[in-house]
Amino acid sequence: MWASAAKALGGALLLALIACAPPDEGQRAVVKVNRETITARQWQEAVERQPATGPEQRAAMAPQVLERLIDQELALQQAEAMKLERDPKVAAQLEAARRELLARAYAQTLSAQVPQPTSAEVEAHYRERPALYAQRLVFSVQELSIDGSAEQIAALQALVPPQGDPTAWLRQAKAAGLRASATPALRPAEHWPAAALTTLTVLADGQTTVLPRAGGLLVVQRLGVQSAAVTLEQARPVIEQQLLAERRQARIQAEMKALRARAEIAYLGVPRGAASAP
Missing domain, CATH: 3.10.50 (Chitinase A; domain 3)
Known part of the structure; x- marks a missing residue:
C-alpha cells in the first residue's frame, strides 16, 4: 500500500525531494485513482496547508495527507458522476468559494508588495513604546x-x-x-x-x-x-512582524477605499426575507 511505502521512505525525504525538484517534477503523478492522478505538487501543497508547527511535524503527517487526498479524489469522482455541480445549492457554494478565493488572492498579492520595515523603523518603534519593551x-x-x-x-x-x-x-x-x-x-x-x-x-x-x-x-x-524588560534585539522579530502586518492591512484598506471611490455602487434594496434566510 502506498501509505506504507511512504512511511518506509520517510515523509521528510519525500517532501524534500518534491521541494527541491525542478518545476516540471511537481506535475509527476504519485498516485493514480481510477483514471485521474494526484501530483507531487498537489500533495506538497496539501501538506503545507496542515496546521503543523514545523517541517518535522509536516513530514510525519505527509502519508496521512496523501490518503486523505485519495479519499477526496474518490468522493470528487462520485460527485461528478452524479452531476452534483448542477444542484443549485452546490453551484451557489462553488461560486461563493470561487469569489472568496479570488478576493483573498488579490489581498495576498497586495500584501506581498509591502516592503519589510527597515532597521531604523524597528528601532524607532521600540524607543517610542518603552512601556512595552525597555520598561515592560x-x-x-x-x-x-x-x-x-x-x-x-x-x-x-x-x-x-x-x-x-x-x-x-x-x-x-x-x-x-x-x-x-x-x-x-x-x-x-x-x-x-x-x-x-x-x-x-x-x-x-x-x-x-x-x-x-x-x-x-x-x-x-x-x-x-x-x-520584565525586553531588549531591542529580543523585540526586533516581533516588531518587524507587527509593523509588516499593520502595513499590509493598511495597504489593503487603502486599496479597497480607492476601488470603492472609482466604482459605481448602487444599493437596490434587500429582497424580502434575505436577512433572515437560513
Whole structure:
C-alpha cells in the first residue's frame, strides 16, 4: 500500500525531494485513482496547508495527507458522476468559494508588495513604546469578570464605587443575579489596552480599576508588579512582524477605499426575507 511505502521512505525525504525538484517534477503523478492522478505538487501543497508547527511535524503527517487526498479524489469522482455541480445549492457554494478565493488572492498579492520595515523603523518603534519593551512590566492581578446587559451593568456601577475591591463587586453582582467569576492572573504590559496599562502602572498594590468589555465589565485589582524588560534585539522579530502586518492591512484598506471611490455602487434594496434566510 502506498501509505506504507511512504512511511518506509520517510515523509521528510519525500517532501524534500518534491521541494527541491525542478518545476516540471511537481506535475509527476504519485498516485493514480481510477483514471485521474494526484501530483507531487498537489500533495506538497496539501501538506503545507496542515496546521503543523514545523517541517518535522509536516513530514510525519505527509502519508496521512496523501490518503486523505485519495479519499477526496474518490468522493470528487462520485460527485461528478452524479452531476452534483448542477444542484443549485452546490453551484451557489462553488461560486461563493470561487469569489472568496479570488478576493483573498488579490489581498495576498497586495500584501506581498509591502516592503519589510527597515532597521531604523524597528528601532524607532521600540524607543517610542518603552512601556512595552525597555520598561515592560508584568502585573499580578485578580480579575473579576461580570456578565450583564448595559442596563444591569449601569445599575451595578451605581452601587459600587470604582475603587471598590472585587469582593464588594462580587457581592453586589450576585445579589443582582449576574454571573461573575474571579481569576488570579499574570498579565504582561502588551495584554492591556493603552489606557488600562497607564492606569495599572500608577495604581498601588491592592487598588482596583474597572474596565468595560463586551457583554459586561472587568474589575481588575492590582496585586503586584515586576519588571520584565525586553531588549531591542529580543523585540526586533516581533516588531518587524507587527509593523509588516499593520502595513499590509493598511495597504489593503487603502486599496479597497480607492476601488470603492472609482466604482459605481448602487444599493437596490434587500429582497424580502434575505436577512433572515437560513
